[in-house]
Amino acid sequence: MNNRAESEILIKLELPADYKYLNILGSLINGILERIEDLEEPENLAYGLQLAVHEICTNIVGHAYEEKPGYRIWLEFRLLNEPLRILVKVSDTGKEFQSDIETAPDLENAQVHGYGLFLVEQLTDSFEYRRDGLYNRWTIEKALTISKKDI
Amino acid sequence: MNNRAESEILIKLELPADYKYLNILGSLINGILERIEDLEEPENLAYGLQLAVHEICTNIVGHAYEEKPGYRIWLEFRLLNEPLRILVKVSDTGKEFQSDIETAPDLENAQVHGYGLFLVEQLTDSFEYRRDGLYNRWTIEKALTISKKDI
C-alpha cells in the first residue's frame, strides 16, 4: 500500500465542549491512524496524539469556556506528505489564552496542575497557539514514521 | 448516570468521499455510543448503526460520486430524547438518487448487488432520502434502548 496521502486528506469534527464527549477524539484518531500502513510504534503514536489533542480540548472546556454548557469545539485533522505527518487544528470561541502563564510543571516535586500543556509539548513535534478574531486556534503537528522493514 | 442528553447533543463530521477513510465512521459511532450507559445490546446496536451509516456512505462514494476523487461527505450525529435515540444525517453533492429503483434484494436467491439499502432499512427505525438543492440528504434514526436492570 502506498502511504502517500493521495492529495491532502482533511477530516473535520465538531463536537460539544463537554468532557463527556471527548472520548470521541480518541476513537477518531485511532480510526485515522488505522488506515496508515506500517506505522512505527502505532500504539504509542495513537496514544500520544490522542492525549495531546485531548489535553488541548479539556483545557478549552475548563479554561476557555470555564465549563459552561452549550459551547463548541472544532477540529481539523490533515494528513500531509513529505514528510508524512498529521496536523491537527483545534478552534474554540472561548477566553483568550494568556501565553505568558508559566506552564512547565516542576517535575521533581509532583504537583496537581500544569501537566496538560507540558504533555502536549512533549508528545508533538510542533505546537502553536494563536488568537484569530473571536477564535482561539491551537495547532499541533506530529510525524508519522513508517517502519523500514517492508521497504 | 443520567442518560438524558442534557440538551440536544450534536456531533458533526466531514470526511473525504473515499472508501479508504470510511472506517472512521465506525470508530466515531463506537465513541459516541460508549458514553451512553446501560445500553441494551450495545454491540449489536453499534455494529448495526455502523453498518447502516457505512452503506449509505459507500453508496455515495460509488453511485453519487462514481468513485471520482476530491469529493466530500458531511455527517451529523444527534442524540435526542423522549425516547432516547440517535439521528444521523448524511449529505453529499453527488448525483441525485432515483428512488424508484428497485432496491429489495431477492433473498431466496443470493445476488451480488442490492444488499446495501436493504441493510440500512433493516437496521434502522426510520430511513429517508431527500434532494435539497445541490445536496442529497440521507437521514436515519435508531432508538437507543436502555436496559431495565438498573432501574
Add this chain to the structure above:
Amino acid sequence: MNINVFDIVIRIVTLELEGRLDAFTAPQLRSKLDELQNQSVIRYVLDLTNLEFMDSAGMAVMVTLLKHARQQEGDVKMVLPKLEAARRILRLTRFDRVFDTFETAEEARKSFSI
C-alpha cells in the same frame, strides 16, 4: 500387464479473513480470488472467525465467488464469525442459508464430498 493409475487431487483452499472486509478491502480479496480461480480452484472455505466488520461490498465478493464455484461443480463453505453482531447480519441477508455454514474451518473442509 496393464496398470492404470487415476490420480485425483482435490484442492480445498481456506481463506482466513481478519479485520474489516469492506468496500476498501474487498478489492484485495477479489484479486486474491481471481488468482485462485485462474489456478482452477473451485473449492473454498471462507473462514470469517475473526472478521470484525463486513459490508455489502464484502458480501458481493463472497456471492460472486459462490456462483462461480457452483457453476463449476465446486462450492464455498463459510465458517461463521465469532462476533454475534456480524452473524446477525448474515442471518438478515440469509447468507447463512445460501452458504453452508460451520463453526470451525476443519468441519468446513471435511464437509466437501469427493
Add this chain to the structure above:
Amino acid sequence: MNINVFDIVIRIVTLELEGRLDAFTAPQLRSKLDELQNQSVIRYVLDLTNLEFMDSAGMAVMVTLLKHARQQEGDVKMVLPKLEAARRILRLTRFDRVFDTFETAEEARKSFSI
C-alpha cells in the same frame, strides 16, 4: 493482674481502575476517594493494570491523594498499567518516581511498612 491489649489495625485500600481516567471520569474517582478519606484511610494501592487512557485531570486526582496521604504518614502505591503507551506517559511526567511503583497489587500491598 493487669493485661494491656494494643489492637493495631492497618487498613490498605486497593482501587482497581479500568477503562478511561479522564476529565469526565476523574470526579467519580475523586468522590470515591473523599469517602475513603472521611473514613481516615491513609494507605492506598492504585491498581492501573487495566487502565486504557489517563489524562492530566486523572493525574491531578492521583497527586492530590498522594499529598494528602503522605501528610498523614500514609502513602499511595501504584501498580503500573499493562499498556506500554500509558507507562510512557507516567515516565514523561516522572510519576514513576514520585510514586512507588509495582507490577502487581500484591507486591504493592506488601510494600507498606507497619
